[in-house]
Amino acid sequence: MSQIAVNVEGISKIYRLGVKERSSDNIAGMIWDFVRSPLNNFRKYRSLYRFDEAELQGLEAENGQMDDILWALKNVSFSVDEGEVVGIIGGNGAGKSTLLKILSRITPPTTGEVIIRGRVSSLLEVGTGFHPELTGRENVYLNGTILGMRKKEVDQRFDEIVAFSEVEKFLDTPVKRYSSGMRVRLAFAVAAHLEPEILIVDEVLAVGDAAFQQKCMNKMQDVGKEGRTVLFVSHNMPAVTSLCDRVIWLDQGKKVSEGPAREIVGDYLLAGSTTTACRQWNDTESAPAGRFARLLATRVITEKGDVAEHFDIQQPVGIQMEYEVLEGGEVMLPHFRVKNEDGVLVFVTLDHDPEWYQRPRPAGFYTSTVWIPGNFLNEGPYFVDCALITRHPDIPQFNELAVLSFAIAGSMEPGTARGDWPGRLSGVVSPVLEWKTDYRKG
Ligand SMILES: Nc1ncnc2c1ncn2[C@@H]1O[C@H](COP(=O)(O)OP(=O)(O)OP(=O)(O)O)[C@@H](O)[C@H]1O
Ligand SMILES: [Mg+2]
Structure with missing residues (x-):
């Protein structure tokens, strides 16, 4: 049984966006306000961060709909086992950094409880924990001390730290002269x-070079393998899926879901995309x-012909497109491009229906459908471009990028590529191939 390293129980964080100014309309009032302003400012400052019980209950009742109140986190609970590498994802302002600040004890939660077992080292924003006037060398020791290490312990790691950072030349330069990357x-x-x-x-990787x-x-990854716990916030989804076992998805301060990295990242990407499983242009003016x-419509469908976004x-x-040929007499190539969540082009497929092969199409309405067999695409979200060109000469007629999306979910039913392997298989495709194993007595 692994130990719980981090346990978060119903934490909320409320920020007051600002306290309204009250101004006096006569001179005596203004002077009085001026004299009192230090006290008022102090109260204002304090009120930005303090909430008493009664006030909190009032806020709960109002469901946080007050103008000057912002729930950066709202009733978030989860726990992380020792040695787990957990990703935290969500759009801008979702509360990710706030959560990490609470876990690093930089700011307390307004309500709720956090239990942490172990020594925490955090990297929250560029250069937090660094003193700008001190040199790189001094800052390394300062940070070690903050982490509760003795000088000898830091000495032991010092060369490794310097080698990893590649800033050896600047070790005795004050950190304020460093570039943000350094x-x-x-x-x-x-x-x-x-x-x-x-x-x-927290998202520091964005600043470094590739x-x-x-x-x-x-x-x-190594830190995780050594049995230590990693919490990682990023907007880089391929980084999250390759690094993390589990992902927690936050949106507007609330936990939307948590689970296996691929699954949650897939849901998050689909939810955030403006694409859907069906697009239709009723107004010919705006149609591509x-x-x-x-182009009149394009959609993702099941065998029964129903529009669907999730597939086993x-x-x-x-994948289907409806289009109108406005002027007959051209050979046409409707086609789709299917991309995965990393933007990798998985394949391009062109209409090669023998009935229309190299045959000019008369004016009129068409529906073209292509079928992607089961057990072909791997689990995850997919995005489809829908396009059509004429042949001889090749003239694009429409080319709608990422106009459709759908998601493939893994299954534990027999008959998939993973056999009885419980985890997700990596790879862009996941075909069921024929296997044969011969045995010879040795
Ligand atoms: N000190 C503060 N005072 C007032 N509001 C704050 C403060 N810190 C954060 N917020 C607000 O809390 C919300 C959550 O912010 P947070 O920085 O946690 O988001 P995030 O998920 O890290 O976003 P991003 O992806 O942009 O980094 C935001 O609406 C933000 O404006
Ligand atoms: Mg942030």
């Missing part, structure tokens, strides 16, 4: 090498069109 390099090196039991990292980002990813053809991995997926 600051992040050193900060990450310190956070990851001072052997915290829990490593908390090579350093990869190095940080590998380091975090060229001189010869106009064993189920065929139909």
Whole structure:
């Protein structure tokens, strides 16, 4: 049984966006306000952060709909086991950084309880925990001390930290002279090498260059493998799915869901996309069109012909487009491009229906459908471009990017590529291939 490293029980964080100014309309009042202003400012400041019980209950009742109140987090609970690498995802302002700040004890929750077992090292914003006037070297020791380490312990790690950060030349320069990339390099090196039991990292990777980002990813993976806990916030979904076992999805301060990384990231991407499983243009003015053809509708369908967004991995997926040929006499190539969540083009498929192969199409209405067999695409969300060109000459008529989306969900039913393997298989496709194993007595 693994130990729980982090337990978060119903935490909320309320911010007051500002307290309204009250101004006097006569001189005596203004002077009085001026004299009292330090006290008022103090009260205002305090009221930004303090809420008493009665007030909180009032806020609950109003469901947080007051103008100047913002629930950065609302009743969030979860727990993380020792050695787990957990991702936290969500749109801008979802509350991710607020959550990490609470876990790092930089700010207290307004309500709720946080229990943390182990020494926490966190990397929240560029250079937090660094003193700008101190040199890189001094800051490494300062951070070690904050983490409760002795000088000797930091000495032991020092070379490793410097080597990882690649800022050796600037070690004796004050940190305020560092570029933001250099600051992040050193900060990450310190956070990851001072052997915290829990490593908390908020989106810092965005600042480093590609090579350093990869190095940080590998380091975090190692930290997880060593049995230490990692909490990682990022907007980079491929990084989240490759690094994390489990993901917690926040939206507007609330936990939407948590579960296996791929699954949750897939749901999050589909929810955030403006695409759907069906698009229809009723107004011919706005419909995507060229001189010869106009797109009328495009949709993702099941075998029964129903529009659907979610498919079991064993189920065929139909992608359909309806279009009008405005001027007859051209050979046409309707086609779809299917991309996965990493933007990888999985395949392009062109209409090769023998009936229309190299045959000019007369004016009129068409519906073309292509079928993706079951057990072909791997689990995850997909995005479809819908396009049509004429041949000889090749003239694009419409090309709608990521106009459709759908998701494939894995299944534990027999008959998929993973056999009885419980986890998700990696890879872009997941075909069921024929296997044969011969035995010979040795
Ligand atoms: N000190 C503060 N005072 C007032 N409001 C705050 C404060 N800190 C954060 N907020 C608000 O709380 C909400 C959550 O912010 P938070 O920084 O946690 O979001 P986030 O999920 O990290 O977003 P991003 O992806 O943009 O980093 C936001 O609406 C933000 O404006
Ligand atoms: Mg943030």
